[in-house]
Amino acid sequence: MHVRASDPGRRVGARDVVEALVHEIGSGALPPGARLPPVRVLEAQLGLSKNTVQAAYDELVARGLLDARAREGVFVLAPSLPREPPAAQRRPAMARWAAPLVEPYPQGGVFELGSVFIDPELLPRERLAECFRAAMRDGGPAPFYHPQGYPPLRAAIAERLRDRGIAADADAIVVTVGSQQALDIVARALQTRTVAIEDPGYRYVVPLLRSLGHRVVGLPLDPFAGLDLDDWSQRLARERPGLLYATTSFHNPTGYSYSSSELMRLLALSAEHEVALMEDDWGSDMLSGSEYRPTLRALGGERVLYVNSFTKKLLPSLRLGFALAPSEAIAALVAAKRTSVLGGNLLSEMALFEFLDRGYYDTHLRELQRALDERYQACLDCLRQLMPAAVRWTTPGGGPTLWLELPAGTDAARLRARMLDRGIALEPGDANFLGPAHLSGFRIGYARHAPAALARALGALAEEIAKAS
């Protein structure tokens, strides 16, 4: 209930309370039987003395509008004023909504053969829990967040990047809710409205960009033939994108990694066509030996916008990634982050700092890379033994997934349906394409599954491919 003073002075009087209640009862806002706030509650809300509210209630009881029942409270007795038609019977308007086109989230219950996730058995859950406990050491999580991200975490990330040959400063890092939010704040703050992406490409970037009003153009990528950068150059000249988003290590969904000369050529194309570069480096931490792999950011310097994520490699539900931004972009990216979420989850940022600071991440990556290398080799062995001769696959050298290309003429949709009948879900490979699909296949996720289980699923796949060919 709201009561306003009848004169512009400071104090609300008993008469004001009476008038407000008469109005609310008369309008039907307080229907018969409604219970009124106790005197002490209304006095606290309005900053009044108890006498004022009690006097108002007494008057309304005397006027027959309220009923004061001992030990029960004060109730509305009956309307005594002409009532307006009950407004609540007129239903409020509905808004119109539209969903960005994203595929259904996996519901479980099937064997996700193309999963890009890593087997939770390989994730450092106990050590993360230890770091969360450490972050809560001093009386629980700290109350306030830093909108750009916990400063010690940003410093630790910058140090890690410098160790990998990437010039980086803590002030140039914006911590995000996974790398997806890094893409989101880039898409929000970017002033040019056309973005070029690899085709096929990361499936969640297209609805993100389009829902924010960007035009998306595709740059065909064939993981078996490598990049056709002459073709890319022609497309860049024709489409004039302002930003080119490239997953240079372990491209999703094909597993392709750019060669050094391709990176160099891409930097030259960036200068020639005035297209800025955003590099998504989610994959290199999963590849053993990737300390030898250069990045666009390392070769091209500060102007290249670099994004990465910890969550895939540590724990998907942790939701922590970051952008390493050119200096002229940082204020805009932080503002975009603040307008969308104000700030991030400090406790998780503190726990991740502990994890990095204690050297756990490096230890974990070594163990993870070794495990993924083993699963990768086991997967390759399976494929070589099981698959019909016309089946091809990429050899990413490790990581979580490869691309399996079906023999020409295989009905991929029918194959998916038959596999689903056997409890095995294949990714809809063509969903990764922006233009016409120039590949016909799907991801195989060897990181998500123990080798024996994967071998059984690949055996079933080989059977169904043989039947379908």
Place this chain on the structure above:
Amino acid sequence: MHVRASDPGRRVGARDVVEALVHEIGSGALPPGARLPPVRVLEAQLGLSKNTVQAAYDELVARGLLDARAREGVFVLAPSLPREPPAAQRRPAMARWAAPLVEPYPQGGVFELGSVFIDPELLPRERLAECFRAAMRDGGPAPFYHPQGYPPLRAAIAERLRDRGIAADADAIVVTVGSQQALDIVARALQTRTVAIEDPGYRYVVPLLRSLGHRVVGLPLDPFAGLDLDDWSQRLARERPGLLYATTSFHNPTGYSYSSSELMRLLALSAEHEVALMEDDWGSDMLSGSEYRPTLRALGGERVLYVNSFTKKLLPSLRLGFALAPSEAIAALVAAKRTSVLGGNLLSEMALFEFLDRGYYDTHLRELQRALDERYQACLDCLRQLMPAAVRWTTPGGGPTLWLELPAGTDAARLRARMLDRGIALEPGDANFLGPAHLSGFRIGYARHAPAALARALGALAEEIAKAS
């Protein structure tokens, strides 16, 4: 480095490795002195036998391109092919960025007299830490998140809402990164492009809406006079917004709460002008007796979109809020959330579930409301004793802040500067206005500060107002 097979078969041979290296050395991508991956690394990456890579290295050493130094590794000796101009010397293009207009984040070091935050001393940090420990009980945080939010948390929120008279189902709740992300996903999924908001209003909603392409129209709100809903009706008829965003309890920045009859009239306006309603109920949990306060959602039913947040009342850095959505909006809101962040921080969602499930939130709110009521009364006492007669203020009945209105003719900017000289920061009250400011004042935050410290700051303010009048 990337190596592709020279024939469309499966295996990369030593000749392919040689050709790739010759190309990379020739193009300058591998400059003289660059160290090559060890044989074991390249073999793992490419899925080759050791003999293949070793044979390639041997051949390149023989051709004078590589230098194999014992116990050091394999290095590029010198370029023997004509080099392209070094592409890396052509600097990659820069992107153009724009920052949404948000005020600077408080840097600390001054007394924030208008802070909307609650004193961390009043927040349940130890009990939250206990709940985080409970959430990590079984081997650390769970690996995967639910994109709509942890189901038990959604069920607990729905139950809490039902206890307050709001029909709610767990399936209709989307957990968000604070209520700011609830506003963000609404703004992303909403198909109509004009949004009406209170003027003055919550400061972060305008840059959010505008940066996503919405037109924003203001509905003047005078906390001393109440809502002029005839004026609102005319504006709604003229501007035809698709959504009206209203902070019905404890409006920010004025502390105003809508009366029941104002809520009823607003529902009628929603039906009449076909403007959907979004209710921000961040404030009512802070007001003692607010279980007697109706909400738009309770009165208007399922079509009203309702948002709330736990973080202000529990811990700002927790960043957890939610939207309770009409059924036809849920898929769009979840898709908007997935495109922007994929999913939320599961561990925090689990810890918050524990906090609700153990009844800690209700206990905490009772204690918090009592503490805020005391601080509110102490603040009112101070204002009555200290302020010159022409100063007015709102009486929100509790909560964290009220609006202090300066005497006509006071130079608010000069007052701010003089207060800042005394180490006390005032909010820029006019920053809350969309149209011309019809109030001249600012928030007073009594929740953030212990009463004695607040009294000193209010004393300084009273002195400066007296000087300025």
